[in-house]
Amino acid sequence: MRGPLTTTTLTRKLLGPQNRHLWFWIFVGPFVLGLTLFTYVPLAWSVYLSFFDAHNTVSPTEFVGFDNYTAMLGDDAFTGSLVTFLVFTAFIVPATYVLSLALALMVNRLRWAQAFFRSVFFLPVACSYVVAALIWKMSIFNGVRFGLANTVLDWFGADQIAWLSTTDPPWYWLVIVTVRLWLQAGFYMVLFLAGLQRISPRLYEAAAVDGARPGWQVFRHITFPQLRATSVAVVLLLVINAFQAFDEFYNLLSDSRGYPPYARPPLVYLYYTALGQGQNLGLGSAGAVILALIIAVVTVVQARWFGLGRKED
Amino acid sequence: MRTPRSASPSTRPGTRPNDPPRPRPGIPPNTRDVRDALVGVGRAVRLVLLLALALLFLIPFYLLVRNGLSSEADITSPEWRFFPSELHWSNVREVFDDPNVPMAHALLNSSLIAVLTTVGTLLLASLAGYGLARIPYAYANVVFYWILGTLMVPAAVTFVPSFVLVSSLGWVSTLRGLVVPTLFSAVAAFIFRQYFLGFPRELEDAARVDGLGYWRTYWQVVVPNSRPVFAAVGTIVFIGAWNSFLWPLVIGQDRDAWTVQVALSTFTTAQTVNIHELFVAAAVSIVPLLVVFLVLQRHIVAGVERTGIDD
Numbered sequence: 001m002r003g004p005l006t007t008t009t010l011t012r013k014l015l016g017p018q019n020r021h022l023w024f025w026i027f028v029g030p031f032v033l034g035l036t037l038f039t040y041v042p043l044a045w046s047v048y049l050s051f052f053d054a055h056n057t058v059s060p061t062e063f064v065g066f067d068n069y070t071a072m073l074g075d076d077a078f079t080g081s082l083v084t085f086l087v088f089t090a091f092i093v094p095a096t097y098v099l100s101l102a103l104a105l106m107v108n109r110l111r112w113a114q115a116f117f118r119s120v121f122f123l124p125v126a127c128s129y130v131v132a133a134l135i136w137k138m139s140i141f142n143g144v145r146f147g148l149a150n151t152v153l154d155w156f157g158a159d160q161i162a163w164l165s166t167t168d169p170p171w172y173w174l175v176i177v178t179v180r181l182w183l184q185a186g187f188y189m190v191l192f193l194a195g196l197q198r199i200s201p202r203l204y205e206a207a208a209v210d211g212a213r214p215g216w217q218v219f220r221h222i223t224f225p226q227l228r229a230t231s232v233a234v235v236l237l238l239v240i241n242a243f244q245a246f247d248e249f250y251n252l253l254s255d256s257r258g259y260p261p262y263a264r265p266p267l268v269y270l271y272y273t274a275l276g277q278g279q280n281l282g283l284g285s286a287g288a289v290i291l292a293l294i295i296a297v298v299t300v301v302q303a304r305w306f307g308l309g310r311k312e313d
Numbered sequence: 314m315r316t317p318r319s320a321s322p323s324t325r326p327g328t329r330p331n332d333p334p335r336p337r338p339g340i341p342p343n344t345r346d347v348r349d350a351l352v353g354v355g356r357a358v359r360l361v362l363l364l365a366l367a368l369l370f371l372i373p374f375y376l377l378v379r380n381g382l383s384s385e386a387d388i389t390s391p392e393w394r395f396f397p398s399e400l401h402w403s404n405v406r407e408v409f410d411d412p413n414v415p416m417a418h419a420l421l422n423s424s425l426i427a428v429l430t431t432v433g434t435l436l437l438a439s440l441a442g443y444g445l446a447r448i449p450y451a452y453a454n455v456v457f458y459w460i461l462g463t464l465m466v467p468a469a470v471t472f473v474p475s476f477v478l479v480s481s482l483g484w485v486s487t488l489r490g491l492v493v494p495t496l497f498s499a500v501a502a503f504i505f506r507q508y509f510l511g512f513p514r515e516l517e518d519a520a521r522v523d524g525l526g527y528w529r530t531y532w533q534v535v536v537p538n539s540r541p542v543f544a545a546v547g548t549i550v551f552i553g554a555w556n557s558f559l560w561p562l563v564i565g566q567d568r569d570a571w572t573v574q575v576a577l578s579t580f581t582t583a584q585t586v587n588i589h590e591l592f593v594a595a596a597v598s599i600v601p602l603l604v605v606f607l608v609l610q611r612h613i614v615a616g617v618e619r620t621g622i623d624d
Contacts, residue, residue: 020448020449020450021450023444023448023526023527023528024444024448024450024453025444026444026527026528027440027441027443027444027448027527027531028440028441028444028445028456030437030440030441031437031438031440031441031460031497031502032441032456032459032460034437034493034496034497035459035460035463035497035499036459037478038475038478038493038494038497039463039466039471039475039497040463041478042471042474042475042477042478043466043471043474045474045477045478046471046473046474046477049474049477059481103366106359106362106363107363109359110363117363117367119610120367120370120371121366121367121370122610123370123371123374123606124370124373125552126552126599126602126603126605126606127373127374127556127599127602128555128556128558128574128598128599129556129558130556130558130574130577130578130581130595131377131574131577131595131598131599132373133581134577134581134591134592134595135373135376135377135595136373137581138380138581138588138591138592139373139376139377139380139388139592140372140373140376148372148376148393151393182370182373186370214352215355246558246559247558247559250558250578251558251578251581251582254582255581255582256582256583267472267559270472270473271472271559271563274473274476275473275476275563281473281477284473285473285474285477287473288471288472288473288474292466292471295466296466
């Protein structure tokens with residue numbers, strides 16, 4: 001069976017396993033090319049376009065320097081959208097972290113029906129934000145009587161609430177946060193479950209021998225520190241995903257009258273700036289560049305802070 | 314006295330290392346009884362809590378089906394009822410017959426997009442992952458970081474520049490425009506690379522001895538032995554493609570190019586359809602994923618765990 005190189009045809013010479021560079025690019029080339037074309041080129045184009053005036057057109061018309069950037073940063077609506085994002089992140093990241101970790105801890109300890117509970121909590125991952133937003137908006141947090149939340153409030157004799165249009169107090173936050181919590185907690189629960197499986201039982205034995213009380217002490221001194229790598233990854237993913245929040249905001253809050261002037265995260269704002277009626281693509285590009293820079297900085301700082309990436313090399 | 318731990322060796326996946334440690338032999342029996350009782354109570358509380366949470370997690374699904382099978386009057390009735398007064402299975406046909414609702418067409422679009430995206434992503438990302446992991450090349454790391462770099466820039470941020478590119482290619486409202494730009498998933502390539510790094514070299518060496526080059530080794534040896542990772546990444550990509558919203562909203566502007574998600578969203582904001590039809594449509598839209606989910610559940614969970622991000 002040895003000695004395939006005896007048939008030295010031209011193609012064999014060209015495409016033989018010894019020509020590694022060529023084979024590397026045959027395997028990796030198409031992907032890298034596409035990635036470059038559909039990620040790096042648009043980014044570069046966006047940076048370029050952000051220095052131009054481009055209304056209703058994808059080709060730059062007039063060079064305006066940093067005007068788009070100053071306009072964007074001086075725009076209360078845009079800076080307000082960044083604040084919206086920060087508030088949203090401040091709510092959703094800890095909430096998802098705690099819920100998914102708690103679910104993982106509880107499910108992990110089950111002796112029976114583990115698969116059932118894991119499936120139930122993971123099931124919403126199959127649901128889209130559009131569908132979830134529909135259920136939340138039209139069935140649970142309906143402003144009128146036939147919503148579930150208001151029905152429950154009514155049982156307790158409380159007043160009904162127009163969930164999505166009350167800004168003082170901002171009840172719409174409850175709706176927005178619970179949708180995302182429902183949709184993503186199961187996913188992160190699975191990540192935590194994977195992390196829990198990897199903790200050596202010996203550590204727990206050692207803790208028991210040392211007299212650590214099961215429960216809080218074991219969790220604090222064994223489980224939690226051992227989950228560090230998973231926790232770092234989960235927080236990183238949660239923040240990145242929160243930055244991309246669009247679907248639920250758009251679907252919960254916009255209606256036939258348009259989008260309300262509150263609760264606009266950056267992507268919703270950019271969507272309306274770049275593709276709304278004005279179609280101001282230059283301005284939208286500037287906003288996208290600013291947002292990309294912020295995300296890159298946050299990600300790098302966070303990764304450095306947690307020491308992520310050291311292990312990957 | 315010690316509970317035998319050897320029954321669950323640490324290397325076996327699926328063990329439950331979190332079982333509360335048994336009390337130490339030295340502790341007076343009295344304390345131990347109290348502790349055992351507390352553990353028992355803790356277990357019961359935990360189970361009740363889990364059941365309550367499971368119920369909360371299932372309620373939205375129930376409401377989806379309940380409203381989908383109710384009459385309009387039942388949904389909007391001021392007297393909220395848990396069960397609809399009557400089940401209207403005809404709602405399902407109604408939503409497909411309604412000329413205002415391009416439901417069948419949207420489902421077809423979504424299916425095409427999800428299948429093409431999944432197949433394309435698996436092909437491109439697995440080849441790239443294999444090349445990066447297994448073909449020695451001086452600049453492989455540079456290429457790898459070039460790919461990883463795009464992870465820093467979330468896809469959603471690039472929607473403005475990507476729209477600019479796609480529209481200048483003339484791809485707006487086309488299948489091309491909806492599918493092609495989404496095919497290059499750095500995450501998928503990363504998962505495949507990590508997986509192939511751990512692929513047993515002996516199998517490939519045997520293939521090499523048999524005279525197979527990289528290409529045939531890949532297709533005849535590596536791929537058939539890597540079905541789980543393909544299934545895992547495939548289902549995740551499929552779910553993502555089926556549920557994606559922002560890109561189809563931006564690119565699928567014509568009604569003919571609407572995906573299910575865009576169609577549903579348009580109806581919720583425009584309120585041109587009846588609520589019960591909207592809920593039926595939404596319920597129908599998650600059926601394909603539930604099927605995929607139920608059939609491939611183990612792979613999905615394994616795939617999520619395998620993303621390598623928590624190693």
